[in-house]
Amino acid sequence: MIYRVSKLSTYVLVFSLLGTMTARAESSEAKQALNETLDLQMLYELVQKQGQKIEQLSAQLAAAEAQLTTTQQNVAITEQQLASTVEFVEEQTSASAGGSNWWDRTSVGGYGEVHYNRVEAEDSNRDFKETDIHRYVLFINHEFNDRIRFFSEFEIEHGLVKDTADGSGNGEVEIEQAYIEMDLNDAHQLKAGLFLTPVGILNETHEPPTFYGVERNDVENILLPSTWWENGVAVSGQYSSGLSWDFAVTSGLKVPTQGSSAFRIRSGRQKTSNASAEDLAYTARLAYSGLPGLQLAATYQHQSDISQISGDGLDEGNLVTAHAIYNNGGFQFRALWARWELEGALVEIAGGDEQSGWYIEPSYRLRTPDLGLLESVGFYARLQDLEGVRVQDQFEQWEVGMNFWPTDNVVFKIDYRDREHDLAGASGRDFKAIDLGVGFQF
């Protein structure tokens, strides 16, 4: 019995142990399962949260991308607006903007000069001190299109025009240029109207800042006779070799054959005012500027009757003139020679059949950028010899002077002139002069 009880107890104990162990095991597994369940739950919740977060971030990213796209579009629009604005401003201010309005193709310019002359002559009765606004000039130019343009020059001399019975008023109001220029091609032009005769140095380029001396040189003033303009037609050409030419058919001079100015070339200017065109003038010029700093030119003019009146003792007139200009840095040298040959019985008797003159002019211009108010200063000397028809137009003159340019288009001038006439009988006209001047161009 006891054995049986013991055996039973053992069995019970074992089974109890086993049960307990099983229970414990099952409890541990349950716990473990429970724990695992709990971990999975947490993981699931975490994944859920992460998923939500991802969805939120995706939504934000999509919104950001959409905003970025919008911003990029706005930037592109802004850039386009900026470019358009800049282009508009540039069109309004650009120098090369053609513009569709007439004022865009019209330009205004001009020049002027005021002189002071103090002349002391051998004959003191001829002394004088004088100041004068010698000329005030306005240019009005217009481009009709890219090939055809208009140039004009309107001038008032000596300040005012007073209408006098004998026309001896001091001033002058003149149209010195009014012509149409048309491009035939890149190298050739045709001009028609009132234009400057292609002759000499000063006749076409005489703005005050472009030459030395308060007064223009007498050779070109009297013989060429600057400023010399006529009505007519001209063609011209310029080539890459530096060669250029002009040929003009124009109204001519009407040189008087009587009075104190008889046979005087300058007195023959008609200035296109009801100008006689009985005899036209034919002018040809050849020029070369193919070497830097060098300009050579020669002009020939023929007029079959330079008085425009037949049988008055003055017939054919022929002009030959040549000049050279050389620039090298600040140094410049100018030389010009001119000669008229007039035919006719009366002019030969008067000794006016050959009229000539020349001048040479070395100069040096110094740029002075460090002197503040002064852009540059120039020194010059000129020697000229004139053999005109009148005794007062037969002289030798030397002069020296300076130009001061505070800016390129404004000039102050001072010079000293010493003139000696050829004929002893004209010595009373000999003079020494000091001249002051201010000139400008724009």
Add this chain to the structure above:
Amino acid sequence: MQMRMIIGFISILTVGMTCTTWAGEAPGGEQQYLAPASYVKQAFGDHTPGQSMLWPDKTLRAELKDVLGHSPGLRFKYWGAQGKTVWILDEIGKDRPITAGVTIEHGKIADIKVLVFRESRGWEVKHNFFTRQFANLWLSPSKRLSAPVDNITGATLSVKAMTRMAKAALLMHQHTPQSTGTLAAAR
């Protein structure tokens, strides 16, 4: 007299038409000697870069104003590659603008050419016998060209306009990525 005028007028027209034929060019057209795009392509050949834009800052604007004698534009178009820049610029000569192409290479003027000429005087600046004076010139620290350019009597203002454009291009080149950076390099 009238017959002489008629003969003279016919002579003028005949000479004019003869010159037109001889020159081998049809009449008409602006005095544009080379289109800007063609000038740029000539400078770079088959490897023409895209257009760039230089927006001058306050300092450069002041320097350009000093060089040009007037306020500069808001921006400047240029083409640049391998140490070379090409500029298309406008400056008024006497009373109308001159358009010029300027090529700067390694700080020196490689080429300058009038592209459009609108002036009544100063035709000489269109031609090589004048523009070759600018070859290999560079800009000194005092903003002057390294050598003088000889003037042309009767064309002074056109000459000055070309000189201003040459200086402006040299100055602006120094502010582009193609600049070699030093004046010594330019010399």
